[in-house]
Amino acid sequence: MDFEQTRYRALINQVKTREKEVRSFLAFLQEKTSWLTSPASTRFHNNFEQGLLRHSILVSELLLQLKEIWSPDINNESCVICGLFHDVGKVGLPGKPLYLPNPEGRSKCGEKKYTINPDLVYLGLGVRSLLLVNKFIPLSEDEAQAIAYHDGQYIEENKQIAHREEPMTLLLSYADNWAGEVLEKGG
Secondary structure, eight states, X not given: OOHHHHHHHHHHTTOOTTHHHHHHHHHHHHHHSSTTTOOSOSSSTTOSTTHHHHHHHHHHHHHHHHHHHHOTTSOHHXXXXXXXXXXXXXXXXXXXXXXXXXXXEEOTTSOEEXXXXXXXXXXXXXXXXXXXXXXXXXXXXXXXXXHHTTTGGGSGGGGGGTTOOOHHHHHHHHHHHHIXXXXXXXX
16 A cells, blocks of 8 residues: 555544545545546646645645644544545546546646536536535535635635634635645646
8 A cells, every 4th residue: 555545544544423424425536536536736736647635635634733733622533524625626526527638738747737627517616525525424514614715815706704714714724725835836
């Protein structure tokens, strides 16, 4: 088993209360979507095969570290669910991946670049992520807000919750930004 799989399983094993629901969701993702192969972006961070999974693992691990310092009352299960699935909307829908390989473009290191699938109805990433997660896993309001608004105030549609974010939303936003803008930048 490789290092990524070990980290992934260690995170999943922290889910106890909603274990059945999470495992059912993971089975769906692995069998019906591009969860295990999707990039995390078209051109920014982790724009390579398995980039989304690697990003989600890293965000979950960072989120668990941050919550220990700033909000230890948040439970680990909530962090794992929000961290792993905050960007799950990037898989698109069964049979309709969000990211399609762009045969015309290649990055500096030879990895494929991706383009957005025009056959999907446009939904914001947080909305698409909530749509997928909520079919399988019951979420608290705090978890739903965190997933929906994890990009923080960097995108216009999130301005409506400015200064009304719950601690989980802020922590997830910090973990996601640190992963994408610092640790994964350029890859």
